[in-house]
Every structure is written in C-alpha cells, then in structure tokens.
Amino acid sequence: MSTRTSSRATLQAATPRARTTRFAAASLLALAMMLPLGTTADAAQVQQLIADAQVRTETIGDDVDRVGTHLRALDVVLRSEVEDAVESVEAATGEARSALDRAADPDAAADGTAAEALADAQVALDAASAQLRYVTDRAREAGEEVAGSLMRLQGHIDTLRGETSRAGS
Numbered sequence: 687m688s689t690r691t692s693s694r695a696t697l698q699a700a701t702p703r704a705r706t707t708r709f710a711a712a713s714l715l716a717l718a719m720m721l722p723l724g725t726t727a728d729a730a731q732v733q734q735l736i737a738d739a740q741v742r743t744e745t746i747g748d749d750v751d752r753v754g755t756h757l758r759a760l761d762v763v764l765r766s767e768v769e770d771a772v773e774s775v776e777a778a779t780g781e782a783r784s785a786l787d788r789a790a791d792p793d794a795a796a797d798g799t800a801a802e803a804l805a806d807a808q809v810a811l812d813a814a815s816a817q818l819r820y821v822t823d824r825a826r827e828a829g830e831e832v833a834g835s836l837m838r839l840q841g842h843i844d845t846l847r848g849e850t851s852r853a854g855s
Contacts, residue, residue, distance in 0.1 A: 749839040756832035764824060768832065771814070771821045775843060778810035782846070811847045818843060 753772065757765055785803035788794040794803070818840050825833035 749835055749842065752835035753832055753839065756830065756835060760825075760830060760832060761828075764821070764828060764830065767821045767824060768836070771817045771836075774814040774817045775839070778807070778814040778843075781810040782807040808847065811843065815840065815843050815847055 750772070753768065757768065760768060781803075785800070785807040788800040788803040791800065794800040818836065822833055822836040822840055825836055
C-alpha cells in the first residue's frame with residue numbers, strides 16, 4: 687500500500703473529532719501573531735491570542751466536519767480531489783505546528799531557524815490554499831453542496847496564511 691493510499695484510508699477512517707484535532711494545530715498559527723510583539727506582550731494580550739486561537743480551532747473543526755458529511759455525495763473523482771486537498775491542509779497544519787514549536791524555543795528564535803520554519807509553513811499553507819481553491823471551484827462548477835463548506839474552510843486557511851506571514855516578518 688502506498689503512502690498516499692494509506693494516508694487517504696487514514697483520512698476516511700478518522701472520526702470527525704480526530705480530523706478536528708489535526709486542524710486544531712492550524713489555529714495555533716494565531717499564536718504566532720505574538721512573535722512580533724516580543725517582550726511587549728502582556729499576559730492579557732497572550733490570553734486573548736489563545737482565546738482567539740481556540741475559537742478558530744472550533745470553527746475550522748466544524749468546517750472540516752461539514753466537508754466530511756458531503757463526501758459520499760460526490761462523484762469518485764471530485765471526492766478524491768477533496769480528500770487530497772484536506773490531506774494537503776493537514777500536512778500544512780503539521781508543518782505549522784512544528785514551526786510554532788520552534789518559535790517557542792529561545793535558541794531557535796535566536797539562531798533564525800524559527801523564522802525559517804515559519805517561512806516553510808507559509809509555503810505549505812500557500813500550496814494547501816491553492817489546492818483547496820481549485821477543488822472549491824470544481825465543486826462549485828459541479829453544483830455540489832460541499833462547495834460552501836470548502837469556501838468557509840478556504841477563508842480560515844487564508845486568514846492563517848496571513849497570520850503566518852505577519853509572524854515570519
């Protein structure tokens with residue numbers, strides 16, 4: 687079994703909450719917004735960033751659940767494309783999680799590897815966004831209900847892309 691087939695089977699077998707957990711890491715990118723604040727961030731600002739990330743996590747999770755409810759109604763080709771786009775988003779999310787781990791490490795922040803990791807996460811999110819946009823357009827052209835859920839997810843991914851970009855600069 688190839689890695690791609692295995693990962694698709696994993697996506698299909700995953701519960702909605704398990705998929706949500708994977709996407710929860712994407713909202714951690716909101717925490718990256720505090721990197722430019724440096725030592726000027728007070729406890730209230732940090733708590734607000736965390737609260738915003740938690741809300742975003744729930745919203746992304748709900749969107750992923752909505753996408754999942756529509757998969758069976760899609761034709762085989764479009765279903766595969768949507769699953770691939772979701773896998774791409776998950777991979778970008780994993781990359782973002784690693785970047786945030788590095789950003790939290792004072793040594794990585796000092797030697798520049800945190801900024802490099804954030805830049806890599808930005809590239810991964812850009813690619814995932816492009817793939818998601820493509821399948822969203824395809825679903826919309828086909829008149830599929832999943833297009834609305836994909837468009838909402840696209841909006842959240844684009845927001846996270848912007849946050850990552852600001853954090854890396």
